[in-house]
Structure formats: C-alpha cells, structure tokens
Amino acid sequence: MTQHRGYWREDGERIMAREAWDIWARHAYPLLVDVARTYHATITYGELRDKLFAASGIRTSALLQNWIGAVLNRVIHEARRRDDPPLSALVVRAEDGMVGEGYEEVLRVTREPAPESEMAREEHAAGSRLACYRQFGAALPPDGGVPALAPRLQAVVKRRHAQAPQPRQPVCPTCFVQLPLSGTCDSC
Helix, strand or coil: CCCCCCEEECCCCECCHHHHHHHHHHHHHHHHHHHHCCCCCCEEHHHHHHHHHHHHCEEECCCHHHCHHHHHHHHHHHHHHHCCCCHHHHEECCCCCCCCHHHHHHHHHCCCCCCCCHHHHHHHHHHHHHHHHHHCCCCCCCCCCCCCCCHHHHHHHHHHHHHCCCCCCCECCCCCCECCCCCCCCCC
C-alpha cells in the first residue's frame, strides 16, 4: 500500500487542504443534522472524521486537531447563513465530552461575549444542542427538553461533585461541639 502525506482522494490524487476542508464541510452538515435528530445525541471528533472520510472518499495524514476546526468553522458559518442553530455544538471530545475551545467561533459569529469559564462554554453548547434537537425534529420529552452536558461530561461533573469535600457544619465557639441544624449549642 502506498504511503500518502497531505490530502488525497481514494484513487491517490492529491488535493489541496482547503479543497478537502470545503468538501468535508459539505458532508459534515447533513451528518450533523442527522445527529441532531436524536435528543441528547452527540458525536465525537474522531467519529465525525471517520464519517467524513467514508462519505467523501478523501483522506489526510494530518492530525485531526490540525484540520477539524477549519471544517467546523465552515459548518458554523453555513448554519448562520441558513439561520440554523450551531451544529458544531454536537461535536465533542471522546475523552471528556467537551466541545473545546473551537466552539468559541460560534460566539464570535453570533457576536456573543466569550465565556467566563470552560464550564460556561459547555453550558452554552448544551443550549445550542437543544436548539439543534428542536430545529431538526428530535423526539423531545413532553416538557420540550432541557439543555444537557454531553453524557461523558455529565459523568465527569457528577463524579467530581461526589468526590468534593462536603461542607463542614459550624462549631460552637465556646465548647467546640458541632452545632445542630438549629444553630444553637445544646451543651452551653
């Protein structure tokens, strides 16, 4: 098998990176719309890469993080042009379920302020995912659905919360016994 570098079609023809990104973006849009048809569904960057390679017949030796942002930025701008919610919110990292810093292009395009924290960015993306599910016909619960962190991130947050030290109850300043919920020391 011939070793390829750069970007190429299945028949071995080399193509320019920008051409590959444009083609992948055209394939990504309907792939992401399909993900949005399932409530609380997400897709990992790696899964999206594999689907783009299969759908387009175009491959690359470039690392995923070196080109996926260019493809998703095209999707973000196309969603904005179509007045659709940002489909890129559906794409998350496999290791932690987060959209990552590239999601901030959504905020730049919509002229929203940068998030104050990583979790604020993830909460914005959760709201964008809900808008995608609503726009593209996902079967929603009777209450219309709720924004939700990606399942893997929800599990991480839940685990961190369970491991966090619980707040200590106040102690009586006179006898140093833990105060009851009433806040009045029973010993003094």
